[in-house]
Amino acid sequence: xxxxxxxxxDSRTMRDMIRMALAPSGFTVHVAxxxxxxxxxxxxxxxxxxxxxxxMPRMDGFGFIDAVRGQDDHRAxxxxxxxxxxxxxxxxxxxxAGATGWIVKPFDPVKLVKALHMVAG
Amino acid sequence: xxxxxDPMAEIRASFFIECEELLEALQDGLSEMDExxxxxxxxxxxxxAVHSIxxxxxxxxxxxxxxxxxxxxxxxDEVRSGRLSPDHEGQKLFFQAADHLSDLxxxxxxxxxxxxxxxxxLLDQLNGLLGEQEEDTEVTPEEFEPLGLSLDLPDLxxxxxxxxxxxxxxxxxxxxxxxxxxxxxxxxxxxxxLGEAQVSCDTSALPSLAExxxxxxxxxxTIRLQTAAAExxxxxxxxxxxxxxxxxxxxxxxxEESPPAETLPDAPATIALAGPATDPVEPEEAAAPSPDTPRxxxxxxxxxxxxxxxxxxxxxxxxxxxxxxxNQAMLSQSLEQAGLSPHSDAMNGLEExxxxxxxxxxxxxxxxxxxxxxLFQRMSxxxxxxSAAVGKEVRLVTEGEATEVDKTxxxxxxxxxxxxxxxxVDHGLENNEARASSGKPSEGTVRLTxxxxxxxxxxxxxxxxxxxxxxRVLKIATEKGxxxxxxxxxxxxxxxxxxxxxxxxAGKVSNLSGRGVGMDVVRTAIQSLGGRxxxxxxxxxxxxxxxxxxxxxxxxxGMVVRVANETLVLPLNVxxxxxxxxxxxVQMLRPGAFVVRVRGGFVPLYxxxxxxxxxxxxxxxxxxxxxxxxxxxxxxxxxxxxGIEDQRQVVIKGLDESFYxxxxxxxxxxxxxxxxxxxxxxxDVIASAGSIRPKDRALAERMVEHG
Amino acid sequence: MADNTTAKDLELxxxxxxxxxxxxxxxxxxxxCGWTRTTPMPHAPAFMRGVINLRGTVLPVMDxxxxxxxxxxxxxxxxxxxxxxxxxxxxxxxVDAVSDIVAISVEDLQTPPEMSSDPQSTVVRALTVIDxxxxxxLDLAAIxxxxxxxxx
Numbered sequence: 004x005x006x007x008x009x010x011x012x013d014s015r016t017m018r019d020m021i022r023m024a025l026a027p028s029g030f031t032v033h034v035a036x037x038x039x040x041x042x043x044x045x046x047x048x049x050x051x052x053x054x055x056x057x058x059m060p061r062m063d064g065f066g067f068i069d070a071v072r073g074q075d076d077h078r079a080x081x082x083x084x085x086x087x088x089x090x091x092x093x094x095x096x097x098x099x100a101g102a103t104g105w106i107v108k109p110f111d112p113v114k115l116v117k118a119l120h121m122v123a124g
Numbered sequence: 125x126x127x128x129x130d131p132m133a134e135i136r137a138s139f140f141i142e143c144e145e146l147l148e149a150l151q152d153g154l155s156e157m158d159e160x161x162x163x164x165x166x167x168x169x170x171x172x173a174v175h176s177i178x179x180x181x182x183x184x185x186x187x188x189x190x191x192x193x194x195x196x197x198x199x200x201d202e203v204r205s206g207r208l209s210p211d212h213e214g215q216k217l218f219f220q221a222a223d224h225l226s227d228l229x230x231x232x233x234x235x236x237x238x239x240x241x242x243x244x245x246l247l248d249q250l251n252g253l254l255g256e257q258e259e260d261t262e263v264t265p266e267e268f269e270p271l272g273l274s275l276d277l278p279d280l281x282x283x284x285x286x287x288x289x290x291x292x293x294x295x296x297x298x299x300x301x302x303x304x305x306x307x308x309x310x311x312x313x314x315x316x317x318l319g320e321a322q323v324s325c326d327t328s329a330l331p332s333l334a335e336x337x338x339x340x341x342x343x344x345x346t347i348r349l350q351t352a353a354a355e356x357x358x359x360x361x362x363x364x365x366x367x368x369x370x371x372x373x374x375x376x377x378x379x380e381e382s383p384p385a386e387t388l389p390d391a392p393a394t395i396a397l398a399g400p401a402t403d404p405v406e407p408e409e410a411a412a413p414s415p416d417t418p419r420x421x422x423x424x425x426x427x428x429x430x431x432x433x434x435x436x437x438x439x440x441x442x443x444x445x446x447x448x449x450x451n452q453a454m455l456s457q458s459l460e461q462a463g464l465s466p467h468s469d470a471m472n473g474l475e476e477x478x479x480x481x482x483x484x485x486x487x488x489x490x491x492x493x494x495x496x497x498x499l500f501q502r503m504s505x506x507x508x509x510x511s512a513a514v515g516k517e518v519r520l521v522t523e524g525e526a527t528e529v530d531k532t533x534x535x536x537x538x539x540x541x542x543x544x545x546x547x548x549v550d551h552g553l554e555n556n557e558a559r560a561s562s563g564k565p566s567e568g569t570v571r572l573t574x575x576x577x578x579x580x581x582x583x584x585x586x587x588x589x590x591x592x593x594x595x596r597v598l599k600i601a602t603e604k605g606x607x608x609x610x611x612x613x614x615x616x617x618x619x620x621x622x623x624x625x626x627x628x629x630a631g632k633v634s635n636l637s638g639r640g641v642g643m644d645v646v647r648t649a650i651q652s653l654g655g656r657x658x659x660x661x662x663x664x665x666x667x668x669x670x671x672x673x674x675x676x677x678x679x680x681x682g683m684v685v686r687v688a689n690e691t692l693v694l695p696l697n698v699x700x701x702x703x704x705x706x707x708x709x710v711q712m713l714r715p716g717a718f719v720v721r722v723r724g725g726f727v728p729l730y731x732x733x734x735x736x737x738x739x740x741x742x743x744x745x746x747x748x749x750x751x752x753x754x755x756x757x758x759x760x761x762x763x764x765x766x767g768i769e770d771q772r773q774v775v776i777k778g779l780d781e782s783f784y785x786x787x788x789x790x791x792x793x794x795x796x797x798x799x800x801x802x803x804x805x806x807x808d809v810i811a812s813a814g815s816i817r818p819k820d821r822a823l824a825e826r827m828v829e830h831g
Numbered sequence: 832m833a834d835n836t837t838a839k840d841l842e843l844x845x846x847x848x849x850x851x852x853x854x855x856x857x858x859x860x861x862x863x864c865g866w867t868r869t870t871p872m873p874h875a876p877a878f879m880r881g882v883i884n885l886r887g888t889v890l891p892v893m894d895x896x897x898x899x900x901x902x903x904x905x906x907x908x909x910x911x912x913x914x915x916x917x918x919x920x921x922x923x924x925x926v927d928a929v930s931d932i933v934a935i936s937v938e939d940l941q942t943p944p945e946m947s948s949d950p951q952s953t954v955v956r957a958l959t960v961i962d963x964x965x966x967x968x969l970d971l972a973a974i975x976x977x978x979x980x981x982x983x
Contacts, residue, residue, distance in 0.1 A: 013172065016139035016180040023131045058172050060165075072303070081305040103305035104364030109182035121314050122306065122364065447887035690871065736873035777889045783882060784875035784891075784976075792870070792882060792889045800870040800882050800889055 005029040006123055007048065011041035011067060012056040012085060017108070021054060024112030030119070038062025042070055045077065052081040052123035054106070054115075057097070065100045072101040081122035085110070139180045140233040141432075144498075146173040147226045151501040154222055158215050164204075170218075171200045177225065181232070188238045189228045192247065196221050199250050208253065217249050223505050288319065288350050291358060294372045296344035301368040312345065314361045319351025344370075435531075438491055445481075445488045446775035452481045453796035493528035496574045496583070499538060500525050503545050503572055510549040517556060517567040518549055527574035529581050533653055533673055537583070540646040544585045544669055545570065547643070552587035552667050562664070564588065577672075580697060586668035592661040594618045601627065619659040623647045651807075654680075654695075654790070672697075680803065684770040684795070685751070688738035691801040692765075693774055693793055698806050700752040700760065702768060710745040720750060720762045727752065731764040732804075735788070735813045753806045761810050776803065787812035839934035843959075845966055846913065847927040849901040853967045854933075854959075859915050863929055866910040880925055885914065892923035898974055899954065915971055922975045933961050940968065 008030050010021040018034045025032050033048055035041035037059040045053075053071065057064035064084060071077045081103040086093055094105055103122050106115055153170035156163070178193035200218075202208035210218060224239075224246050231238045293315070297308050315321050326344040349358070355373055362371055456474055464471055500522045511518035529537075553559075553568035560566050571586045594615060601607045601621045613621075621627060625644040650657045655673035674680065674695075682693035703709075709721050710729060719726040729750065733739040742748065742764070750762040774793035777800075779785045788809030792800050843854040869881030869892050878897035882889050892912055896903045904910075904927055912923040940957040956970035 014176040014179060015142045016135060016183065017176075019131075019135040019138055020180075020183055023135060058168075058175050060169070060172065072305075079302065079305050079307070081307070098300075098304055098364075098368075101304055108179050109185075121361070122310060124310060124313070443887070450887065738871075738873070779882075779889060783889075784872050784879045786872065786874035789873060794884050794887065794889075798884050799868065800884050802870065802872075 005031065006051040006119060007031045007033070008052055008054060008119065009033045009035065009041065009045060009048065009050040010054045011035045011038065011044075011059070011064070012054075013037050013059040014056070017056065017085070020110075021115070024110070024115050025119070027112075028116050030116075038064065038067030038070070041067050045071065045074075049076070050080065052083065052103075052119050053077075054083045054085060054119075055102075056085045057093070065096065068097070068100040068102050081119075083118055083122065136184055139184065140229065142180065143177055143229045143233075146177050147222065147229065148498055148501055149173045150222050150225070151504065152497075154215070154218050155504070157210075157218075167200065167204045171197065171204050174200055174225065177229065184232075186232045188240060188243060189225075189232050192221075192228055192243050193225060195247050195250050196225060199253050202254065210253070214253055217246070217253065219504075219508060221246055221250060223508065226505075288352055289354075289375060290348060290350045291355070292372075292374050293347040293349060293358065294344065294370070295347065295362070296370040297365070298368055298370070301365050304364075304368065306365050306368065308343075308345065311361060311365065312347065315347055315349055315358070318353045318357060318361070319349050321350075322348045433491075438488075442488055442492065445485050446777075449481055449485055449773075449775055450794045450796070450798075452477060454798055457796045489530075490528075492531050494531050494534055495526050495528050496534060497525040499534050499541065500572055500574070502538060503541055506542050506545045507549060507570055510546045511568075514550055515555070516549065516553055518553060519567050519569050520545075521569055521571045522573070523571070524574035527576060527581060529574075529673065533581075536649065536653055537671075537673075540649040540671075541572075541583070541585070543643075543646050545572070548585055548587040548589070548667070552589040554590050558590075562590075581673045583671040583673065584668055585671075586666060588666040591663040591665055591667055592619055592622070592659070594663075597621055616659075619661055622659065623657070680774050680776050680793075682772060682774045682793070682803065683751070683768065684772060684774075684801065685765045686767045686769055687736065687765050688733040690736075690738055691769065691795060691799065692732070692736075693801050693803045694751065694753075694763075694806060695803075696771060698753050698755075700754050703750050703752060703762070705745050705748045705750060707746055718745075720745075722752060722760075722762070727760050727762045729762045729764060730810055730813055732809070733764070733766070735809055736786075753810075755807050755810065761806070763806065763809075774801075774803070839936055841937055841940075842932060842934050843966070843968065844913070844932055845930040845961070846911075847930060848899065849896040849904055849927070851901070851967070852930065852964055853895075853899075853926075853969055855913070855915065855969050855971060857932060859917065859971050861914040861916045861921060864912050864914060864923075866906060866908055866912060866925070883912070883923065885921070885923070888921065890914065890921055890923045892925055893974070895924045895926050895974075898924075915975070917971050917975045920975070924974075933966075935959055935961070943967075 005028075008021075008025060010018055010032055011034070012018050012021070013036055018036075022032045022034065033044055033050065035044040038055075039061045041053075041055065042062075055064045055067055059067075062070070068082055068084070071080065071082060082101065084094075084097040084102045084105040085108050086097070086105055097105055104118060106118055149169055150173040153166050153173065156166045157170065174193050174197045178190055178197055181189040181193060199208070203210060208214075224242055227239060228243070230236070295308070295311070297306075301308070312321070312323055316323075324346050326346065327342070329342045329344070351358070355375070358373055359366075362369070365371075456478065459470060459474060504520050504522070507518055507520040548570045549568075553570070554562070554564075556566045559568060569588045571584070573582075573584045573586075575582050598607070598613065598618050598621070601618075601624070602609050602611075604626060606621060606624050606627060607613070622643045623646075625642065627642055627644070647657050650671055650673070653673055655671055658670045658672075659667065660670065661667040680693070681696040683696050683699050685692050685694060703720075703722065705720065710718050711721065711726065713719050713728075718729040720729045729745075731741060734741050745764065748764050749767060750764050753761045753763055755761055774795075776791045777793055779789065779792055788805055788811075789802050790805040790808070791803045793803055795801050842857040844857050844860050845852055845854040847853075864885065867883050869883050871881040872879055872891075875881075878894050880892045880894045882891055884890070894903050906925065910925060910927060911929055912925055913929065914921055914923050916922075939959050941959065943955050943958050954970055954973045955967045956973075957968040959966050959968060
């Protein structure tokens with residue numbers, strides 16, 4: 004059940020946290036610093052799921068999801084949005100942009116792993 | 125979750141480093157906003173900085189930081205969305221909040237006491253900006269539950285073995301479910317993990333193959349789930365697809381027509397999904413370390429990320445490159461001596477080697493170089509606090525924040541600069557009324573600038589205050605016995621009295637500039653960095669302190685000279701000019717003290733060979749060579765040398781006390797021939813010589829003025 | 832050279848300074864290099880001969896004869912510099928010549944007799960006899976300046 008994950012977040016701390024949360028489960032974690040970088044990294048890999056932050060420079064999470072969904076290869080790749088707000092309207096916005104689900108920061112590593120398994124196997 | 129290397133602690137440390145970067149971005153953004161930036165990205169950057177700090181703080185359970193950052197972020201979000209536009213006071217509050225945020229970050233980092241009173245005051249003020257309607261966006265505890273607590277949840281869940289319930293779940297996806305990357309098979313499998321599930325698929329809506337359009341949901345599922353889980357847990361499986369499907373969940377346990385689960389094991393189109401009935405989150409798997417856990421393989425994609433390197437490794441690299449430079453110089457010297465043609469392949473190759481060596485040296489120096497921005501940002505806070513403490517309106521204007529300086533220089537400049545900035549606010553600037561009455565804008569201006577100028581870094585602190593009150597300075601210096609009464613001094617000399625130990629012009633010791641620390645300490649700090657500090661002041665217009673620093677502490681543009689068969693290096697930038705002495709150029713001031721005529725004026729003359737104990741005094745200075753040196757106090761001096769050998773960059777090698785280093789010997793370097801040459805600090809050399817007292821120097825300078 | 836009896840737990844580097852034989856624990860010796868011109872340090876004590884370039888490191892060199900209050904010999908190419916390390920700091924000791932490396936046992940060391948008038952008594956920590964010659968074992972810490980102590 005080793006999954007390949009792309010995590011996009013402008014915060015180094017968050018990227019480290021995600022990596023630390025997923026590494027013990029044998030996940031391969033690729034990271035990117037913003038939406039644009041995320042698309043660049045995505046170009047070379049075929050992740051089982053993508054985790055993305057919303058507030059990022061250059062290209063935010065909504066833009067990133069939109070761009071990923073526009074690619075034939077990743078139209079159905081599960082995307083989880085990391086959000087500090089559990090506000091319903093943000094979830095709706097994320098879903099409208101094409102997000103598969105969401106994780107509320109600060110996330111519990113176990114729940115993150117569970118959520119990824121839920122959407123990606 | 126605790127690991128042998130405690131990755132949490134590592135990430136925590138890295139979080140605080142990131143916080144520093146974010147705080148810097150925050151300061152930058154606020155400054156831009158303050159200057160009237162209309163760029164929407166500016167407020168975005170500001171918002172994101174606070175947002176990211178909050179996010180990380182939440183992960184580490186840093187409650188006070190989260191609480192403050194959350195409110196700050198909420199207000200900034202109002203600005204971002206255009207619902208709030210801060211006035212001057214609001215902007216000031218944002219700066220204060222940023223300062224406080226940085227205090228909180230550091231308090232959390234150092235496990236120090238968090239200044240909660242201050243938090244509350246600022247939170248109230250931020251609330252004031254929001255108005256009443258935003259009161260409900262209080263942070264709820266479950267949103268920011270510290271990480272450590274939630275880790276225990278799986279265990280708690282696993283404890284009891286409650287009675288099993290059978291649910292009937294009907295689930296019909298809509299098209300959007302697929303568009304968001306959700307997958308019914310996954311949902312069914314996840315349900316299966318809650319208990320024992322019989323899934324029957326309703327394909328009645330499925331069209332013939334020819335009419336089938338991809339990703340159009342034709343199928344519905346009915347699942348009979350026997351589980352210990354309660355309905356909310358089942359709903360959780362469908363959390364992400366809520367609203368993207370038709371979903372009904374009913375408790376089938378007590379419904380009569382529901383057959384026992386065992387009776388339908390091999391019904392067609394039924395998939396049996398078995399899973400651990402009481403262990404919904406597979407904690408073993410989540411916690412089991414996998415041998416090929418790829419921390420490294422994951423990092424491959426982060427090509428743009430910054431590498432943090434132990435400073436010692438950089439030092440080592442700098443040293444090695446220094447040796448490379450020396451080796452290259454030695455090689456080039458021996459090739460020249462071998463009489464090779466300048467057009468030979470070897471000499472051409474050497475030229476290329478020299479160029480590469482220089483490039484490597486520059487690049488290595490660049491590693492240690494950092495923009496002064498972080499330093500300047502700290503100063504903007506000093507100005508805010510200092511001006512608030514003395515009740516003056518002060519604006520800090522900074523220039524050249526991108527100027528890069530050696531990291532060590534930046535670190536060691538913080539204290540002297542802080543002191544100078546406080547001085548400027550406290551003593552340099554008049555109070556608001558005095559400014560108004562002299563026709564100046566009531567808001568005082570402190571300028572902090574950095575620039576590269578002829579191979580050095582110039583950092584200036586200036587104010588538009590009243591300038592140095594020279595009669596008063598002189599009076600205080602006389603009263604304190606720092607100068608003899610009735611001494612005649614130039615303006616520059618009077619200004620330099622400020623650097624004398626024990627001098628303080630403040631009529632009353634304010635709690636701002638503090639007591640005991642004077643400009644002499646500032647000057648010592650600057651000098652220890654190989655720098656100089658000068659004052660320029662104009663009555664009524666203001667005062668400027670100018671610090672001149674070497675670009676790096678590792679190399680020096682030097683003038684290589686010979687004195688009594690010894691090779692010495694002087695910093696090139698102190699050499700004003702070189703003169704060759706003619707008859708009558710040197711005059712005796714009194715026995716043992718000489719001056720030299722320089723274009724009609726007189727400058728005190730020092731014989732380096734004598735000062736350094738290499739030889740006795742020369743009988744005849746005729747045809748000797750002197751270097752005209754600019755001293756740190758603004759005076760000039762002439763140094764007698766035997767000859768000039770070269771002007772070149774030298775690698776500085778430190779000398780510690782075990783070398784019996786005399787005053788004036790700043791460091792050493794290794795020359796092209798492998799010999800060691802000492803690097804002199806001319807000001808120190810002359811100060812240690814002591815043969816000509818300041819009074820004589822003052823006299824000599826006046827002779828220059830009237831000569 | 833000493834013979835192969837057991838319990839030779841101390842190795843000494845013996846050398847000549849002003850026609851006298853001295854030695855140092857070999858563990859404190861980093862290397863031995865030939866004499867090269869030193870760059871004098873202005874206003875340093877006379878025994879501080881100056882600094883040399885040891886492969887890119889600035890190495891202070893002491894004239895051991897002067898340090899031991901003996902007449903300094905005329906230096907030539909035959910002189911050698913013993914590079915010693917003390918608390919991580921390298922220092923060069925200028926000596927006339929290096930003689931030998933001898934292995935002795937700690938029991939062979941004798942405490943030098945108390946002679947308050949002897950200016951060397953503080954720097955010689957032990958005496959031993961090898962092939963009928965008296966060898967002085969120097970106390971490196973007493974010779975090499977440590978930090979602020981004795982700084983001119």
